[in-house]
Amino acid sequence: MTTPSLANPSSAEVKYARGWNVRNNGRGNWWHNGSLPGTTAILVRTATGFCWAALTNTRRQPSDDINLALDQMVWDMARQVRAWKP
Numbered sequence: 001m002t003t004p005s006l007a008n009p010s011s012a013e014v015k016y017a018r019g020w021n022v023r024n025n026g027r028g029n030w031w032h033n034g035s036l037p038g039t040t041a042i043l044v045r046t047a048t049g050f051c052w053a054a055l056t057n058t059r060r061q062p063s064d065d066i067n068l069a070l071d072q073m074v075w076d077m078a079r080q081v082r083a084w085k086p
Contacts, residue, residue: 023047033067035059040066042074050084 033042
């Protein structure tokens with residue numbers, strides 16, 4: 001079950017809602033990323049309802065570098081597809 005209600009209301013563009021980062025009070029993209037020793041992962045649900053997950057078998061410090069690179073790589077791949085079929 002997904003409920004995009006805010007755990008910590010704030011005026012920031014990105015907010016935190018029950019484990020997910022959300023934009024536009026849940027009407028925008030939702031995502032969660034993280035890592036454990038030897039792994040990095042990101043899960044995304046776009047504002048249009050398209051979802052994906054990406055996992056790697058590496059973890060680098062600072063973790064923001066690999067988190068941003070993984071996020072950008074998957075967005076770049078998704079944008080290459082002209083039409084997604086259900």
